[in-house]
Every structure is written in C-alpha cells, then in structure tokens.
Amino acid sequence: MFGDPVVRREDPRLLAGQGRFLDDLGRNALAAAFVRSPHAHARILDIDVADALDVDGLVAVYTWEDLPGRVGEPLPLLIPHPALTHGRTAYPLARDVVRHVGEPVAMVVARDRYLAEDAAERVRVEYGTLPAVVGLENAAAAEHLVHDDVPGNVGAVLRQETGDVDAAIAAAPHVLEFRLDIERSASTPLEGRGVYARWDADDGSLRVYSSTQTSTSVRAAVATKLELPPGKVEVIAPDVGGGFGVKIVHPWPEEILVPWAARLLDREIKWTEDRREHFVASAHERAQIQYVRVGFDDAGRVLGLDVRILHDHGAYTPYGIIIPIVTSTQLLGPYKIGAYRAEVTSLYTNTLIVTPYRGAGRPQGVFCMERTMDRIARHLGRDRTEVRAVNFIRPDEFPYDQGLTFQDGRPLIYDSGDYPGLLAKIKELIGWDGFAAARAADPSRRLGIGLACYVEGTGVGPYEGGHVEIDPTGRVHVSTGLTSQGQGHQTAFAQIAAAELGVPLQDVHVVTGDTRRFGYAVGTFASRAAVMSGNAIALACRRVRAKALRVAGEALEADPADLEITDGVVHVRGDRSARLPLRTVAVLSNPLRYSFDAESAVATQFAVGGSPDEPPVPPGEEPGLEGRDYYSPVRSTFAAGMHAAIVETDPDTAEVRVLRYAVVHDCGRLINPRIVEGQIHGGVAQGIAGALYERMAYDASGQLVNASFMDFLMPYATEIPHIETDHQETPSPLNPLGVKGAGEAGVIPVSAVIAAAVEDAEGIEVNAMPLSPDDLFHLRRRAAGRCHPEPPG
Amino acid sequence: MSEPTFPIELTVNGVLREARAPARRLLSDFLRHDLGLTGTHVGCEHGVCGCCTVLLDGDPVRSCLTFAVTVAGHEITTVEGLAGPGGEPSTVQRAFHEEHALQCGFCTPGFLCTVTALLRDTPHPTDAEILEGISGNLCRCTGYQNIVRAVRRAAGEA
Numbered sequence: 001m002f003g004d005p006v007v008r009r010e011d012p013r014l015l016a017g018q019g020r021f022l023d024d025l026g027r028n029a030l031a032a033a034f035v036r037s038p039h040a041h042a043r044i045l046d047i048d049v050a051d052a053l054d055v056d057g058l059v060a061v062y063t064w065e066d067l068p069g070r071v072g073e074p075l076p077l078l079i080p081h082p083a084l085t086h087g088r089t090a091y092p093l094a095r096d097v098v099r100h101v102g103e104p105v106a107m108v109v110a111r112d113r114y115l116a117e118d119a120a121e122r123v124r125v126e127y128g129t130l131p132a133v134v135g136l137e138n139a140a141a142a143e144h145l146v147h148d149d150v151p152g153n154v155g156a157v158l159r160q161e162t163g164d165v166d167a168a169i170a171a172a173p174h175v176l177e178f179r180l181d182i183e184r185s186a187s188t189p190l191e192g193r194g195v196y197a198r199w200d201a202d203d204g205s206l207r208v209y210s211s212t213q214t215s216t217s218v219r220a221a222v223a224t225k226l227e228l229p230p231g232k233v234e235v236i237a238p239d240v241g242g243g244f245g246v247k248i249v250h251p252w253p254e255e256i257l258v259p260w261a262a263r264l265l266d267r268e269i270k271w272t273e274d275r276r277e278h279f280v281a282s283a284h285e286r287a288q289i290q291y292v293r294v295g296f297d298d299a300g301r302v303l304g305l306d307v308r309i310l311h312d313h314g315a316y317t318p319y320g321i322i323i324p325i326v327t328s329t330q331l332l333g334p335y336k337i338g339a340y341r342a343e344v345t346s347l348y349t350n351t352l353i354v355t356p357y358r359g360a361g362r363p364q365g366v367f368c369m370e371r372t373m374d375r376i377a378r379h380l381g382r383d384r385t386e387v388r389a390v391n392f393i394r395p396d397e398f399p400y401d402q403g404l405t406f407q408d409g410r411p412l413i414y415d416s417g418d419y420p421g422l423l424a425k426i427k428e429l430i431g432w433d434g435f436a437a438a439r440a441a442d443p444s445r446r447l448g449i450g451l452a453c454y455v456e457g458t459g460v461g462p463y464e465g466g467h468v469e470i471d472p473t474g475r476v477h478v479s480t481g482l483t484s485q486g487q488g489h490q491t492a493f494a495q496i497a498a499a500e501l502g503v504p505l506q507d508v509h510v511v512t513g514d515t516r517r518f519g520y521a522v523g524t525f526a527s528r529a530a531v532m533s534g535n536a537i538a539l540a541c542r543r544v545r546a547k548a549l550r551v552a553g554e555a556l557e558a559d560p561a562d563l564e565i566t567d568g569v570v571h572v573r574g575d576r577s578a579r580l581p582l583r584t585v586a587v588l589s590n591p592l593r594y595s596f597d598a599e600s601a602v603a604t605q606f607a608v609g610g611s612p613d614e615p616p617v618p619p620g621e622e623p624g625l626e627g628r629d630y631y632s633p634v635r636s637t638f639a640a641g642m643h644a645a646i647v648e649t650d651p652d653t654a655e656v657r658v659l660r661y662a663v664v665h666d667c668g669r670l671i672n673p674r675i676v677e678g679q680i681h682g683g684v685a686q687g688i689a690g691a692l693y694e695r696m697a698y699d700a701s702g703q704l705v706n707a708s709f710m711d712f713l714m715p716y717a718t719e720i721p722h723i724e725t726d727h728q729e730t731p732s733p734l735n736p737l738g739v740k741g742a743g744e745a746g747v748i749p750v751s752a753v754i755a756a757a758v759e760d761a762e763g764i765e766v767n768a769m770p771l772s773p774d775d776l777f778h779l780r781r782r783a784a785g786r787c788h789p790e791p792p793g
Numbered sequence: 794m795s796e797p798t799f800p801i802e803l804t805v806n807g808v809l810r811e812a813r814a815p816a817r818r819l820l821s822d823f824l825r826h827d828l829g830l831t832g833t834h835v836g837c838e839h840g841v842c843g844c845c846t847v848l849l850d851g852d853p854v855r856s857c858l859t860f861a862v863t864v865a866g867h868e869i870t871t872v873e874g875l876a877g878p879g880g881e882p883s884t885v886q887r888a889f890h891e892e893h894a895l896q897c898g899f900c901t902p903g904f905l906c907t908v909t910a911l912l913r914d915t916p917h918p919t920d921a922e923i924l925e926g927i928s929g930n931l932c933r934c935t936g937y938q939n940i941v942r943a944v945r946r947a948a949g950e951a
C-alpha cells in the first residue's frame with residue numbers, strides 16, 4: 001500500500017467533468033473585473049467613473065479612496081529578512097502611483113463578467129507617465145528609480161559566505177571568470193487565480209473560496225484586513241488547476257477586495273482571472289545575471305567560488321527575498337566547495353513582481369554551478385562527470401554542514417544522500433561512456449550530451465498538522481490544512497493513513513485546504529507536502545491507532561499490546577476469533593450511544609469504562625475515535641538528482657531537438673512511485689519550456705509584448721521528449737516516514753542540462769537561457785567571427 | 794441599454810436544452826454558466842490552450858472561440874457526456890485514470906474530447922499521429938508523458 005503505484009482517488013470526479021474549480025462555483029454570484037494600469041510607471045492624475053455608471057447591470061465601482069481602514073493599507077510583506085532593507089508592497093488598488101503594467105487601479109462589480117468588463121472599459125484614468133526601469137542592468141544603473149525612497153533601486157543585498165574566498169581563489173592553480181544570464185519565466189497554471197466570497201449577514205461570517213496554495217494564511221489575512229475574528233472566516237481551496245508557486249503568494253489584492261465588497265454589498269461576488277491578467281498581474285520568476293569567479297586545482301576540485309548575482313524582483317517585494325536566498329544556498333548542490341561567497345543584489349524594476357515558481361531560485365543556482373563544472377572540465381580537458389565526482393560530498397560524510405543559512409533560517413545541513421550512486425545510475429541510463437563513439441560513427445549530425453546535478457532542500461517547516469477520525473461506519477476521515485493543486489494528496493495521504501491504521505485504502509477520505517476541517521497550516525510549496533503533512537498524518541494515525549487498541553482491549557479483555565488491526569478489524573495477534581471492527585470501536589469510544597444505527601446497538605453489548613465511581617469520559621480521555629498531531633522538523637530534508645540529455649541541433653534552422661532525456665532521482669522513500677514519476681515528468685516539461693521556449697518579453701517601456709498563449713511559447717506534446725526515469729531511495733533520517741519532497745525536482749537542472757548538451761553539440765559556449773533558434777543562430781555567427789570556425793564532428 | 798438576448802436551442806449530451814443569451818455570449822460561458830455544465834474549462838479565452846474543447850456535431854472545437862448563438866440547432870458533446878448511459882467511464886476516460894494522465898485535472902476535459910474524436914477517426918494511431926492529434930491542447934502538469942500512454946492504451950482497448 002505505502003510504496004505502491006496505486007491509481008489516484010481524485011481521478012474519477014475530474015474525468016467525469018465533476019471537478020469543482022473556482023469558476024465552477026457561485027453560479028449566481030456577481031462578477032468583479034479590474035481596471036489595470038496600461039503603463040509600467042505612472043502617476044495617477046484622475047479617475048473618472050461617470051461613463052461606467054451607464055452600464056446596465058453595474059453594481060459598484062471602487063478606487064483606492066473607497067477602501068476603509070486596513071483594507072486600504074499596503075499589502076503585507078510576508079517574509080521579512082534583515083538583508084531586505086527596502087521592502088515595498090503595493091496597495092490593493094493603486095494609490096497615486098502605478099509601478100507595473102497590470103497593477104489594479106479600480107474594481108468593478110456587475111451582474112456578470114461581460115458587463116463588468118464593459119464597465120471597466122469605461123472607467124477613464126488619466127496618467128502622467130514616468131520613466132520605466134526595465135531590465136537588470138538598467139535597474140542597477142539606477143538612472144531612474146522605481147520607488148522614490150529606494151536609492152539605487154536596491155531592495156536587498158544578501159551575502160552568504162564560508163571560508164576566505166579571495167585567498168582561496170588567489171592561491172588556486174586555475175581561475176576562470178564569466179557571466180551567466182537567465183530570463184524570466186512563470187508558473188503559468190492553466191487555471192488562473194480566482195476568488196469567490198459569500199457574506200452571511202445573519203451569522204456575521206464570511207466564506208471565501210480561493211484558488212490558492214494556502215487557505216489558512218488567506219484566512220488569517222482576510223480576517224485581519226476585514227477586522228473579523230478568524231473563527232468568522234472560512235477559506236476553502238476547491239479543486240485548483242495548477243499552482244507551481246504563483247498561488248502561494250497571499251493575500252493577493254483580489255483576495256482582500258472581493259471578500260470586502262461581498263460583505264459591504266451583502267452579495268456573493270466572484271472574480272476569475274483571465275489569461276492576460278495572469279500574465280501581467282500575478283507573478284513571474286527566474287531573471288538573474290550571475291558574475292562567477294572560480295578557482296580550482298588540476299583535478300578540478302573547486303577551491304574557491306565567488307558569485308555576484310543581480311536578481312530582478314519586479315516592482316514590489318511581498319514575498320521577501322526567498323528566491324535569492326534559495327539560489328545562493330542551493331547553488332552548492334552535491335559539492336564540497338572550499339570557500340564560497342555569494343552576494344545577491346535584489347533590484348526593483350517596473351515589471352511584474354517576482355515570487356517563487358517551481359524550483360524557486362534553484363534552477364538559477366544549479367545553472368551557475370553546473371555551467372561552472374562544465375567550464376572547469378573543458379579548461380582541464382577532463383570528462384565532465386569526473387570533475388563533478390571529485391567535488392562530491394561522499395556518502396559517509398552525512399549529515400553534511402555546508403556552513404550557510406537556508407531559507408528556513410536553519411543551518412544548511414544535508415540529511416542524507418548518495419551522489420556517486422546517482423552519478424553511476426545517470427551515466428548508465430543515458431549511456432554517457434558510449435556516447436563519444438556513437439557520435440563519431442555519425443559525423444553528419446550535430447549531436448551533444450550534457451548532464452547536471454542538483455540538491456533540493458525540501459520539506460521546510462515550520463509545521464503541518466493532521467487530523468484523523470474514524471466514524472461509526474468505519475470510514476476514516478483524514479484532513480490536513482495544506483492545499484492540493486494536482487499532486488494526488490487524496491491518494492498519497494490515504495496510502496499513509498491506510499498503512500498506519502491497517503484499514504482498506506477505499507475507507508480513507510482525505511480533505512485538504514479547507515479551514516473548516518483544519519485551521520493550522522502553512523501551505524503547499526517547497527516540495528513540502530509529503531514530508532510535512534505526510535508525517536503529521538502518520539503521527540495522528542498512530543494516536544488514533546493507540547486509542548483504538550486501548551478501547552478494543554477493554555472490550556475484548558485483551559492487552560492492547562497483543563492487538564493489531566488488519567483490514568479495519570482489531571484482533572488479537574495471530575488469532576482472528578476475538579475481533580472488533582473499527583466501526584464498532586468508534587461507537588465504543590463515545591459513551592453517548594443513541595442507537596441510530598445497527599452498529600450502536602451492537603456496541604452496547606460490550607461493557608466499557610471502569611468503575612461506576614469514575615466519570616464516563618475519564619480524565620485525559622476524549623470521546624470519539626480521533627486524533628490530531630503535528631509534524632515540525634528541526635531542519636529540511638535534502639533530495640537530490642541528476643539529469644542528462646542528448647540533443648541534436650539543426651545546422652540550418654538552429655533548432656534544438658532533445659533526442660533523449662534521462663532522470664535519476666532520490667527523494668527518500670516513495671509513497672506512490674506513479675505520482676512521483678508524474679511530478680518529475682511535469683517538472684522536466686517546465687524545465688524544457690524554460691530552457692528552449694518560454695521568456696517574458698518586456699519592451700523598454702515595460703510592456704509585456706508576449707502576454708498571451710499565442711506568443712508565450714508554452715510547449716505542447718510535440719515539444720516534450722520521452723522522459724526516462726530511474727529512482728534511488730536514500731531515506732531521510734529526520735522524519736518517521738523517511739521521505740523527502742519531490743514536487744519541484746524535475747524542473748531544477750533542466751536549463752543546465754540543455755545548455756551543456758547544446759554546447760557539446762556546437763562547440764560554442766552557452767551562457768544564457770532560454771536558448772531559442774534565433775539565439776543559437778546569433779551565437780553561431782558570433783563564434784564564427786572569432787574562434788571555432790566549425791563545431792567538432 | 795439592456796442587451797438583447799436570443800433563444801438558443803441545441804442538443805447537449807443528447808438532451809435538448811434551451812436558454813437565452815446575448816449574441817456575444819461564448820459557447821464556453823453558455824455551457825458553463827447558462828446550462829451549468831462546468832466540466833468544460835476555460836484556460837486562455839483565445840483558442841490556444843484547448844481546455845475548452847467540446848465536440849460540435851462530433852468534431853472538436855474551441856468553445857471559447859465559438860458564439861453560442863451560432864450553434865443553435867447543433868449537437869454538442871461535453872466531458873459530462875463522454876461516459877456510458879450508466880455513468881461507466883469511456884475507454885478514453887478509463888485509460889487516463891489507469892495511466893495517471895492527469896494531475897490537477899483542469900485541462901483534462903479538453904484532452905478527453907480531443908482524444909475521443911481522434912480515436913474515432915484514427916482508431917489505431919501511430920505515435921506520431923498521437924502527438925499530432927493532441928498537439929492543440931496544453932497541459933502544464935504531466936509533461937504529456939502519460940497522456941500519450943493513455944491514448945495508446947485507449948487505442949489498444951477500443
């Protein structure tokens with residue numbers, strides 16, 4: 001059961017068209033639409049709503065001036081950090097100045113979305129445009145400022161350092177210096193964001209549905225902003241059509257404004273983001289420039305690594321500087337680096353905010369480290385796998401302290417791993433050693449091979465919880481507060497519960513992301529759900545199991561230590577004659593037993609509870625067969641993996657074709673290999689998208705010129721190669737299940753792998769991703785003008 | 794300035810349905826919000842992602858690029874109409890389940906409609922034909938690996 005590739009519990013509903021996504025709810029709700037800034041940087045001079053008032057079906061129009069109290073205050077800065085000296089967040093509706101195209105300026109509420117958009121078009125906003133800051137180098141030059149009170153456009157300067165880097169590099173036999181560039185990309189789930197709010201005036205309570213990765217934190221934000229007791233706010237993440245990071249940001253302006261207006265108007269209101277809004281008004285990720293200086297010895301051992309990073313965080317910093325923290329720590333990968341220094345300058349630009357997208361800064365760090373390894377190998381004339389191997393942390397060196405501070409504020413200590421084992425597997429899977437001969441045998445084609453390694457901190461704290469209740473029909477109800485966006489939690493968590501309790505899988509029913517069921521949670525991000533909620537559910541199950549054995553032990557007059565549970569029935573070990581189904585145990589656990597059903601009638605045959613002098617619910621006990629527990633790790637777990645690819649480049653069109661793509665992955669014990677493999681497939685596809693196709697094309701004035709699926713090239717099936725996978729299982733010693741996270745892994749090393757393979761095919765250095773045919777064409781032209789006249793055969 | 798509406802009568806999943814809608818009402822919105830068939834999803838509203846794919850007289854169309862008034866008198870099949878009369882899943886639905894060809898499930902209704910038409914027209918597709926056949930639908934979760942497997946399986950079982 002645990003560890004089996006069982007098919008998913010959530011599928012039948014979704015396959016029948018019976019999903020409940022945000023816009024599937026609230027059929028009679030009013031619709032909200034937003035007037036958004038068409039300018040990247042401008043002063044708002046006047047807003048005239050008179051024309052909009054003529055639209056039939058209009059209910060209300062709001063601008064910043066209409067927002068009372070906390071609703072009108074700037075949105076919270078979720079994750080402050082001492083290095084973030086100049087954090088700035090937006091107002092829910094722009095006040096005086098807009099700082100990126102798509103920033104909300106007014107909210108319109110109308111009878112349906114068509115009418116709301118009609119009215120939004122008629123809201124006239126007069127702007128005085130200001131110079132737009134676009135691109136990292138312009139931001140750093142700081143000729144113009146995004147925020148008047150942020151000198152140099154610098155939000156944060158973050159340093160991570162271990163050892164004396166300058167001395168190590170100065171003493172190194174070999175030194176290389178180079179620059180790397182990574183473009184913007186974005187999560188781009190097929191379902192955008194959305195919020196639907198219902199105010200219950202009689203009860204003074206609010207129910208909010210949001211397409212979010214964290215319903216509990218949205219509840220806290222809404223309750224605070226609307227000055228409601230948390231108990232009067234329910235937030236539910238219904239079926240969510242993909243997240244990939246963008247939906248962890250909270251509260252979005254719309255998550256405050258829609259519930260606020262629903263209460264004010266005492267009407268149901270729904271806002272469903274459209275695709276253009278998602279491009280210009282949600283969040284992006286990735287963009288960095290990296291200046292690398294590395295010193296190494298004759299074997300390729302890195303003695304000192306100095307990386308200066310410019311990071312583009314967009315117009316505001318609601319999510320702090322998590323991405324550069326992750327980049328600068330996870331950059332080290334599976335390697336022991338002699339001395340290391342990363343200095344990240346995080347800069348404001350007049351573009352959309354930058355918050356985590358699957359990988360969350362790791363793809364950039366891995367790109368840097370792995371490009372560095374390839375350059376070292378080329379410089380020394382050594383095999384690229386050999387250079388990596390001499391730098392690996394050895395299996396007997398765990399736990400391994402990298403000497404840095406990770407994103408959770410804890411020391412960056414790797415829990416377990418076997419990197420030489422992974423390297424052997426990936427070389428075998430892709431046929432690394434035989435490739436040169438195969439290429440030599442086919443000199444008419446431009447073939448190349450590349451690989452990249454990564455370590456991913458997963459399962460960051462601080463905690464998740466689980467609640468488990470067995471009802472008098474024997475159904476097992478499991479809930480956890482974090483949310484689901486397609487990861488198969490209803491299946492994987494049910495597998496954990498079924499294994500822990502000894503019940504059939506089909507008896508277990510899992511609910512996630514519903515504050516009515518579980519109030520304390522952090523959210524689904526950082527590949528943490530299996531580690532955090534998985535372990536919390538296991539611990540809660542152990543409490544319930546212990547109670548079930550205690551209650552059954554009394555009824556069966558047996559020592560609980562002699563009892564076990566098989567297929568939902570408690571029995572004496574090795575003897576199935578004395579037995580009690582869990583549904584009966586559930587009835588026995590509650591002294592109030594009206595005989596609503598046959599089970600209660602049966603249960604009354606058993607005498608439970610000691611003497612008549614004791615209360616029916618003894619001290620320390622609770623009625624019911626339920627349990628709750630939390631899992632809070634001391635540190636993160638560290639998954640790892642290696643990817644390799646063989647590519648072919650077209651000599652005429654400069655197209656890159658991925659002929660083979662191989663993945664070896666280690667996320668500790670697998671709960672459901674089928675689901676893990678699916679996560680890897682999806683991650684790799686997003687990685688290939690970021691390596692070859694997707695970019696955010698901002699022009700100099702800050703317009704996102706490819707803000708549609710016509711122009712933003714999300715890959716179809718025709719662009720994604722067959723993905724070959726293999727697993728290694730190095731259990732984590734840190735948690736009861738021995739699991740590590742798997743959600744983001746697939747995407748992390750892909751740009752580095754493709755860059756390495758193209759470089760190998762072309763004999764041209766690849767320092768920037770993504771790599772379009774146009775980019776490769778220009779790289780060839782430039783190379784032809786200088787060095788390599790012909791790529792190697 | 795109330796917007797004029799028009800009566801629209803059409804057959805959806807074998808049932809005659811009637812509702813009034815303005816001329817600009819998209820078929821996707823008409824199905825979802827006027828008829829309450831929310832299985833058809835909207836991912837881009839400009840005809841690229843394929844989430845909103847339904848069968849119009851048997852052929853896959855983008856319901857977000859189709860005005861509801863233009864399909865009066867026609868037959869529409871949505872994801873809700875793919876299962877058998879007793880609600881048993883179709884071959885394609887079953888194959889998607891068995892091959893783990895969906896994760897979040899948002900794009901899935903569009904894929905199911907597309908693949909249903911593909912296998913009706915090409916019962917034994919080659920891998921190239923499968924890729925071509927589903928190359929008008931975007932999925933952000935699966936990397937398409939298991940969708941391709943599911944189409945192969947459905948073709949083998951049909």
